[in-house]
Amino acid sequence: MSSSGRDNEHQLVGVVGAGVMGVGVAQSLSQNDHRVILVDVSDAVLDRARAELRNNLRTMVLFGGDRSIDIDATLDRVHFTTDYDALGAVDFLVENVTEEWETKREVYRRIDTICKPETVFAVNTSAISITRVGGVTNRPERVVGTHFMNPVPVKPMVEVIRGFHTTDETIDETTRFLAGMGKECTVVQDSPGFVSNRVLMLTINEAIFLVQDGVAEPKAVDRIFRTCFSHQMGPLETADMIGLDTILKSVEVLYESFNDDKYRPAPLLKKMVDAGLHGRKSGRGFYVYR
Numbered sequence: 001m002s003s004s005g006r007d008n009e010h011q012l013v014g015v016v017g018a019g020v021m022g023v024g025v026a027q028s029l030s031q032n033d034h035r036v037i038l039v040d041v042s043d044a045v046l047d048r049a050r051a052e053l054r055n056n057l058r059t060m061v062l063f064g065g066d067r068s069i070d071i072d073a074t075l076d077r078v079h080f081t082t083d084y085d086a087l088g089a090v091d092f093l094v095e096n097v098t099e100e101w102e103t104k105r106e107v108y109r110r111i112d113t114i115c116k117p118e119t120v121f122a123v124n125t126s127a128i129s130i131t132r133v134g135g136v137t138n139r140p141e142r143v144v145g146t147h148f149m150n151p152v153p154v155k156p157m158v159e160v161i162r163g164f165h166t167t168d169e170t171i172d173e174t175t176r177f178l179a180g181m182g183k184e185c186t187v188v189q190d191s192p193g194f195v196s197n198r199v200l201m202l203t204i205n206e207a208i209f210l211v212q213d214g215v216a217e218p219k220a221v222d223r224i225f226r227t228c229f230s231h232q233m234g235p236l237e238t239a240d241m242i243g244l245d246t247i248l249k250s251v252e253v254l255y256e257s258f259n260d261d262k263y264r265p266a267p268l269l270k271k272m273v274d275a276g277l278h279g280r281k282s283g284r285g286f287y288v289y290r
């Protein structure tokens, strides 16, 4: 990926959470010459993240044909650490921890005391209210939603969410920051699930009900969406890519937020998550990988 589209200087960026999304965000930033401090809870997770990042870059060079990527230099710009205090120096922070309110709340309480008052906190979440996140910090005007799409390095667009207190200045800064990662964005108002996931999560959950009810096999469901509607992926393939645990948590957030039965999670989704079938990242979901 080139650094074209960059219109701000290189920054020191904090990325909290080194799972599926955190690794993708760190990769996109580093490929656009930003330096990154990537924080997670254990060295084991960070070792896996480093290996995944190297693997992603190698795949882009070997199979994507992008010979401009310097794998070692890109990795060198990412500092992998469990030390939250390293975030004290960052200009901008993208948070990508597990989709659980309690987990996110504790992370924001912590980073609010460590980071500079002017640092923008960009919340990467599937469904959690940005206003709610802003409310646990002393800088709600500097808290903004950045709903990145998966896989981050290849998706051109980010859904940006304006919380109740988010200022125009923060939105402008975020737009420039994303341009510096080669991303365009669309700004929407704060509401659980925003635009994308209020529709997508409901669609995926309903597709899971169809499988559970024996109406169609996963392959048939996905084929209908691919062939009839020209979608690049069907809802169940998409669910496997996102992670079924993340899907379940997102649907639960929508259910709790709207108090509306239409968001009740499919029992089959719960069962699969309990069984450890989390999709691509665990090797099995609606399909088997590896």
Ligand SMILES: NC(=O)c1ccc[n+]([C@@H]2O[C@H](COP(=O)([O-])OP(=O)(O)OC[C@H]3O[C@@H](n4cnc5c(N)ncnc54)[C@H](O)[C@@H]3O)[C@@H](O)[C@H]2O)c1
Pocket (backbone or CB within 6 Å): 016, 017, 018, 019, 020, 021, 022, 039, 040, 041, 045, 095, 096, 097, 098, 099, 100, 103, 107, 124, 125, 126, 127, 147, 148, 149, 150, 241, 242, 243, 246, 250
């Ligand atoms: N997976 C997707 O397709 C997708 C797309 C858009 C947004 N999101 C959102 O992005 C966020 C991350 O999702 P993901 O798919 O990367 O999840 P994931 O389960 O792959 O990764 C979450 C990471 O957060 C880490 N973590 C947990 N508590 C932490 C803490 N206190 N401090 C630091 N790290 C901590 C975990 O160790 C893990 O590595 C979620 O809010 C999710 O809803 C996911």
